[in-house]
Amino acid sequence: xxxxxxxxxxxxxxxxxxxxxxxxxxxxxxxxxxxxxxxxxxxxxxxxxxxxxxxxxxxxxxxxxxxxxxxxxxxxxxxxxxxxxxxxxxxxxxxxxxxxxxxxxxxxxxxxxxxxxxxxxxxxxxxxxxxxxxxxxxxxxxxxxxxxxxxxxxxxxxxxxxxxxxxxxxxxxxxxxxxxxxxxxxxxxxxxxxxxxxxxxxxxxxxxxxxxxxxxxxxxxxxxxxxxxxxxxxxxxxxxxxxxxxxxxxxxxxxxxxxxxxxxxxxxxxxxxxxxxxxxxxxxxxxxxxxxxxxxxxxxxxxxxxxxxxxxxxxxxxxxxxxxxxxxxxxxxxxxxxxxxxxxxxxxxxxxxxxxxxxxxxxxxxxxxxxxxxxxxxxxxxxxxxxxxxxxxxxxxxxxxxxxxxxxxxxxxxxxxxxxxxxxxxxxxxxxxxxxxxxxxxxxxxxxxxxxxxxxxxxxxx
Amino acid sequence: xxxxxxxxxxxxxxxxxxxxxxxxxxxxxxxxxxxxxxxxxxxxxxxxxxxxxxxxxxxxxxxxxxxxxxxxxxxxxxxxxxxxxxxxxxxxxxxxxxxxxxxxxxxxxxxxxxxxxxxxxxxxxxxxxxxxxxxxxxxxxxxxxxxxxxxxxxxxxxxxxxxxxxxxxxxxxxxxxxxxxxxxxxxxxxxxxxxxxxxxxxxxxxxxxxxxxxxxxxxxxxxxxxxxxxxxxxxxxxxxxxxxxxxxxxxxxxxxxxxxxxxxxxxxxxxxxxxxxxxxxxxxxxxxxxxxxxxxxxxxxxxxxxxxxxxxxxxxxxxxx
Numbered sequence: 186x187x188x189x190x191x192x193x194x195x196x197x198x199x200x201x202x203x204x205x206x207x208x209x210x211x212x213x214x215x216x217x218x219x220x221x222x223x224x225x226x227x228x229x230x231x232x233x234x235x236x237x238x239x240x241x242x243x244x245x246x247x248x249x250x251x252x253x254x255x256x257x258x259x260x261x262x263x264x265x266x267x268x269x270x271x272x273x274x275x276x277x278x279x280x281x282x283x284x285x286x287x288x289x290x291x292x293x294x295x296x297x298x299x300x301x302x303x304x305x306x307x308x309x310x311x312x313x314x315x316x317x318x319x320x321x322x323x324x325x326x327x328x329x330x331x332x333x334x335x336x337x338x339x340x341x342x343x344x345x346x347x348x349x350x351x352x353x354x355x356x357x358x359x360x361x362x363x364x365x366x367x368x369x370x371x372x373x374x375x376x377x378x379x380x381x382x383x384x385x386x387x388x389x390x391x392x393x394x395x396x397x398x399x400x401x402x403x404x405x406x407x408x409x410x411x412x413x414x415x416x417x418x419x420x421x422x423x424x425x426x427x428x429x430x431x432x433x434x435x436x437x438x439x440x441x442x443x444x445x446x447x448x449x450x451x452x453x454x455x456x457x458x459x460x461x462x463x464x465x466x467x468x469x470x471x472x473x474x475x476x477x478x479x480x481x482x483x484x485x486x487x488x489x490x491x492x493x494x495x496x497x498x499x500x501x502x503x504x505x506x507x508x509x510x511x512x513x514x515x516x517x518x519x520x521x522x523x524x525x526x527x528x529x530x531x532x533x534x535x536x537x538x539x540x541x542x543x544x545x546x547x548x549x550x551x552x553x554x555x556x557x558x559x560x561x562x563x564x565x566x567x568x569x570x571x572x573x574x575x576x577x578x579x580x581x582x583x584x585x586x587x588x589x590x591x592x593x594x595x596x597x598x599x600x601x602x603x604x605x606x607x608x609x610x611x612x613x614x615x616x617x618x619x620x621x622x623x624x625x626x627x628x629x630x631x632x633x634x635x636x637x638x639x640x641x642x643x644x645x646x647x
Numbered sequence: 648x649x650x651x652x653x654x655x656x657x658x659x660x661x662x663x664x665x666x667x668x669x670x671x672x673x674x675x676x677x678x679x680x681x682x683x684x685x686x687x688x689x690x691x692x693x694x695x696x697x698x699x700x701x702x703x704x705x706x707x708x709x710x711x712x713x714x715x716x717x718x719x720x721x722x723x724x725x726x727x728x729x730x731x732x733x734x735x736x737x738x739x740x741x742x743x744x745x746x747x748x749x750x751x752x753x754x755x756x757x758x759x760x761x762x763x764x765x766x767x768x769x770x771x772x773x774x775x776x777x778x779x780x781x782x783x784x785x786x787x788x789x790x791x792x793x794x795x796x797x798x799x800x801x802x803x804x805x806x807x808x809x810x811x812x813x814x815x816x817x818x819x820x821x822x823x824x825x826x827x828x829x830x831x832x833x834x835x836x837x838x839x840x841x842x843x844x845x846x847x848x849x850x851x852x853x854x855x856x857x858x859x860x861x862x863x864x865x866x867x868x869x870x871x872x873x874x875x876x877x878x879x880x881x882x883x884x885x886x887x888x889x890x891x892x893x894x895x896x897x898x899x900x901x902x903x904x905x906x907x908x909x910x911x912x913x914x915x916x917x918x919x920x921x922x923x924x925x926x927x928x929x930x931x932x933x934x935x936x937x938x939x940x941x942x943x944x945x946x947x948x949x950x951x952x953x954x955x956x957x958x959x960x961x962x963x964x965x966x967x968x
Contacts, residue, residue, distance in 0.1 A: 599854075611770075611852075626772070630770060633727040636765070637764075640764045644764070
C-alpha cells in the first residue's frame with residue numbers, strides 16, 4: 186500500500202457539543218425537582234442576610250451536620266454545596282480565580298478551591314496588597330455574598346483535603362474564628378467479620394464519633410451562649426428520617442425498566458437531603474418526587490425515550506454539566522439509573538436513625554460516606570446496586586481533583602466486569618471545574634462501552 | 648453475484664479504507680496521509696481502494712466508518728475505533744488478546760476476548776503524551792524528520808530522565824537536555840522509553856495479556872515497539888500493515904451487518920451494534936414483573952444477591968418471555 190499526499194481540504198470538525206445540541210432531547214426530567222430548586226435558592230438568599238438578622242453563622246464541609254446546627258439556631262453554610270451551586274450556575278470562575286490568586290493550586294479539590302475563593306472574596310474591604318490577589322474580583326459577584334463565619338466545624342470522612350479544608354479557611358480568615366474538628370475514621374473493612382453495616386469495627390467506631398458529636402454540641406453551646414435544644418434535634422431527625430424513607434422508596438421504584446426517573450433527578454435532589462432545613466417542606470418535597478415517579482409508572486412514562494441501556498454512574502457529579510450529561514446519555518438511549526454519589530450517600534440508611542438517640546444514627550451515617558469505606562465494602566455495595574437496578578454498564582467519572590472518589594475506580598471496574606460481566610468506561614471531568622472535561626472523550630468512551638454491551642447481548646442471544 | 652463492503656477509518660492525520668468481499672477476504676485497501684482531518688483524503692483513499700479491488704462504488708453494499716473523523720464520512724453507520732481496531736486486529740492476527748492502538752491523536756489499550764470482541768478498554772486522557780502527536784513534538788524539538796526518530800532512538804541509550812506525563816513539557820525537557828549537551832539519539836531513546844512507560848499504564852487498566860498486537864501508525868515505529876515490548880516484558884506481534892486494522896475491522900462489521908446473521912439463522916458470526924439495535928425490542932430489560940405492576944426494587948427477573956460470585960453470560964440482560 187503506497188502513501189501519497191492528496192490536496193488538503195481541511196474540514197471543520199463537528200464537535201460533539203454541536204451534534205448533541207442538534208439532536209432531539211430524549212431526556213424527560215422530573216418536574217417535581219423544580220420545587221427543590223426554589224427551596225435551595227431561597228435557602229441561600231436567606232443565608233446571605235444572616236448577619237443582618239443577628240444570627241450566628243457556621244461554615245462546615247463534608248458530612249451533614251446541619252440538623253445539629255438547625256437545633257442550635259445557627260445559620261449554616263456547607264462549602265461544597267455552595268461551590269456546587271456556583272458551578273451549576275456557571276458562576277464558579279471568579280471564586281476559583283480568587284482562590285488560585287490567593288495561592289491555592291489548580292489541582293486542589295475544585296470544591297475547596299471555589300469555597301476558599303469565596304472565603305477570600307467574602308472579606309470585603311481587604312486590599313489587593315493585603316490578600317495578594319492581582320486584580321481583585323468584583324465583590325458584588327455571588328461568591329462574595331456569603332456571610333463571614335462565626336466559627337468553623339470540620340467533620341469530613343474519607344478525604345484528606347476535606348479534613349484540612351476548614352483549617353485552610355480558618356487561616357484565610359486570619360485564625361480569628363474558632364474551629365472544631367470531628368474525627369471520622371475510615372471504615373476499613375479489613376476484619377474477618379467486616380462488611381457493610383456489620384462487624385466489630387462497625388459496632389465500635391460510631392460510638393467514638395457519637396462522643397465527639399456530644400463535644401461538638403458543648404462547643405456550640407459555648408459559642409452561642411445558649412443551651413442546646415435536644416428536642417429540636419430529635420424533631421429535625423424525624424423529618425430527615427421520613428424524607429430519607431420517601432427518597433429511598435422513590436429510588437426503588439426506578440428499578441423498573443424503563444425507568445421513570447434517572448440518576449440526574451437524584452442529583453437534582455441532593456441539595457434538599459444534604460443540607461436543607463429539616464422540616465415538613467423537606468418531607469413534602471420527597472413525597473412529591475415519589476408521587477410523580479409513581480404516576481409515571483402507572484402511566485408508563487419513561488425518563489429516557491427508548492431506554493436501551495441501564496447505566497450506573499460512579500463519581501461525584503460534574504456540576505457544570507448536569508443538564509448536558511442528562512441530555513448526552515439520553516441521546517444514546519442510556520438511562521443512568523443509579524450511582525455511588527446519589528444512592529450510597531445522604532441519610533441512605535434511615536433505619537439507623539433512633540429519635541431517642543439521634544447522635545448515634547448521625548454518627549453512623551457520617552461514617553458510611555461513600556468514600557469512607559475500604560474496598561471490600563465498596564465492591565459489595567457496587568454489586569448490590571448493579572443487581573438491584575439491572576445495570577448494563579458503568580460510567581466512571583474520573584473526577585480530576587477528587588482522589589478520594591477516584592482512587593478505587595479501576596478496581597471497581599474490574600470487579601463489575603469479572604463478577605457480573607458489566608462493561609464500563611472512564612471519562613475525565615471534575616466537580617466544579619469544567620476545564621477538565623472534554624465532550625469527545627466522554628462520547629468515545631460511552632459509545633465504545635455501548636458497542637461492547639451490544640456485542641455481549643448479541644452473543645448471549647446467538 | 649459477488650458483493651463488497653467498505654470500512655473507512657478517518658483518523659486525525661490519515662485516511663484508511665479497506666474493502667472486503669462477501670467471503671470476508673480483504674480485496675483492496677488504501678492509506679492516505681494528510682495533515683488534518685480531510686474529506687478529500689477520504690475520497691482519494693476510497694477511489695484508490697476501489698481500484699485496488701478492481702470494483703466500482705456501485706458494488707459496495709454497505710460502508711461503515713470509524714476513527715476520529717468518522718462522523719464526517721458519508722457512510723451507513725459509524726463505530727468507535729475501539730471496536731473496529733479490536734475486530735480488525737483479531738481478524739488479522741487470530742488469537743490476539745491485547746490490542747495497543749496508538750494513532751496520531753490518541754492511544755488505547757483494548758483487551759480482546761477469545762472471540763475477538765472487546766472485553767475491556769482504556770483510552771489516554773486529555774494529554775497527548777504517548778500518541779503520534781508526541782513523536783511530532785519530539786521530531787520538531789530534535790529537528791529530525793518524524794519518520795527518522797525511531798531509527799535514531801534505536802542507536803541511543805535510554806538513561807536520560809524524561810517526563811512521560813505531558814507532550815508539551817516533554818518538548819521543554821528535550822530542549823533542556825539538548826542545552827545540557829545530551830546526544831540526540833540518547834534523547835530519542837529516552838523519550839521512546841517514556842512513551843512506552845505511559846502506554847504500560849494504559850495496559851495496566853485493562854490487564855496484561857498476550858499475544859499483543861499493535862495497530863495504528865505509531866506501530867511502524869520500531870523503536871517504540873522495542874521499548875514497549877521491553878516494558879511489557881512481552882513480545883509484540885506486528886501486522887503487515889498496522890494502520891489498516893481499524894478500516895478492516897469496520898469492513899468486517901459491515902459485512903456481518905449485511906449478512907444479517909441473526910435474521911438468517913446463521914450462527915457462526917456475531918455482529919455488534921446493528922444486531923443490538925435490531926434486537927433492541929427484546930434486549931431492553933423490560934420484564935414481566937414490570938408489566939404486572941410489581942415495581943418496587945425488583946431486578947427484572949434476576950436473582951438478588953449481594954454475595955459476589957460469577958454470573959454466567961446467560962444471566963446477562965436479555966429478553967423476558
